[in-house]
Amino acid sequence: MALSRVEVGRSRPEDPIKEKNPMTTMITAISTAIAAFIATNLDDILILTILFAQVNKLFRRRHIVIGQYLGFILLILASLTGFFGSFLIPAQWIRFLGLLPVIFGIRSLWQREETETDNPLEMAVGSAPSSPLLAWFSPQTCAVAAITIANGSDNIGIYLPLFASNTWQNLVTIVSVFLILVGVWCFTAHQLTQLPAIANLISSHGSHFVPCVLIGLGVFMIKESLPLAVLALSLSYGWALFQQQAESI
Numbered sequence: 327m328a329l330s331r332v333e334v335g336r337s338r339p340e341d342p343i344k345e346k347n348p349m350t351t352m353i354t355a356i357s358t359a360i361a362a363f364i365a366t367n368l369d370d371i372l373i374l375t376i377l378f379a380q381v382n383k384l385f386r387r388r389h390i391v392i393g394q395y396l397g398f399i400l401l402i403l404a405s406l407t408g409f410f411g412s413f414l415i416p417a418q419w420i421r422f423l424g425l426l427p428v429i430f431g432i433r434s435l436w437q438r439e440e441t442e443t444d445n446p447l448e449m450a451v452g453s454a455p456s457s458p459l460l461a462w463f464s465p466q467t468c469a470v471a472a473i474t475i476a477n478g479s480d481n482i483g484i485y486l487p488l489f490a491s492n493t494w495q496n497l498v499t500i501v502s503v504f505l506i507l508v509g510v511w512c513f514t515a516h517q518l519t520q521l522p523a524i525a526n527l528i529s530s531h532g533s534h535f536v537p538c539v540l541i542g543l544g545v546f547m548i549k550e551s552l553p554l555a556v557l558a559l560s561l562s563y564g565w566a567l568f569q570q571q572a573e574s575i
Contacts, residue, residue, distance in 0.1 A: 355496040359503035362488055366481045367511060370394075373477065374515030375524070376539055377470065385466055391512050393470025398508050400471070401478040402501060405485035426472045428544030434537035435566055476544070538562040 377390045489497055518524055542559030546552065 351496065352499055355492070355499040356503055358488070359500040360507070362484055362500075363504055363507045366478075366484055367507075369477065370474070370511055371515055371518075372539075373473065373543065374512060375518045378516045378519045379524075387516065389464060389466035390470050391509075393467040394474055394512055395505075395508055396467065397471035397474025397478070398504070400475055401481050402485065402504065405482050405489055407486070422548060425544060425548065426469070426476055427540040428548075430469065431537040431540035431544065431562065434540075435562065435569070473540075473543075538566060 374390065374394065378387065381387055381390070488500070492500065538559050541562045542555045545558040546555035549555075
């Protein structure tokens with residue numbers, strides 16, 4: 327009787343675990359990476375388009391591309407801490423980097439009467455370095471990287487659990503897809519600035535509107551409030567138009 331109870335209570339042997347098809351695993355990782363990247367970087371298209379529209383002899387395309395990659399790689403490194411089970415940079419601190427685009431935008435509006443340049447990043451960081459090697463860490467590049475990082479608090483919030491729940495093989499695939507898509511994003515934003523409608527709009531209103539967009543973007547990064555960001559953008563743009571009318575009198 328006791329034996330029969332043991333037999334009844336004995337757990338049934340588990341079926342052997344089937345190994346997943348490596349190709350299926352890779353396709354799943356690639357699909358996940360694409361979905362995660364698009365979900366967290368749609369707003370970067372707008373930011374990159376605005377930045378590419380400001381390219382001139384001191385603010386080059388390479389500053390934008392290198393800065394975007396530098397900022398995104400730092401976001402990946404911060405998110406990789408989730409894979410190793412620790413936190414290096416609290417995600418809630420990242421949003422305060424949104425003060426940087428606010429400062430750039432305000433400084434651009436404030437100094438418009440004192441300078442002939444229309445590029446808020448150029449006003450904020452000055453002239454480009456003479457050495458090509460220093461272009462990797464030039465003030466222009468670092469400014470773009472700072473904007474990328476400031477806009478990346480949602481990236482870290484999604485990438486941390488994504489990285490932590492994957493294997494080394496999947497992690498390498500996901501990061502590789504991310505880095506490829508950064509280049510695709512830069513190319514797409516640059517191509518958008520070549521469209522006549524967008525180019526004319528930015529050339530006509532960019533000197534006033536771009537600093538205001540940076541201010542609104544920074545406010546949104548800090549408070550994550552769209553109405554507050556729109557209010558900041560509207561107030562700053564109203565001030566820019568008032569300043570323009572005052573100059574014409």
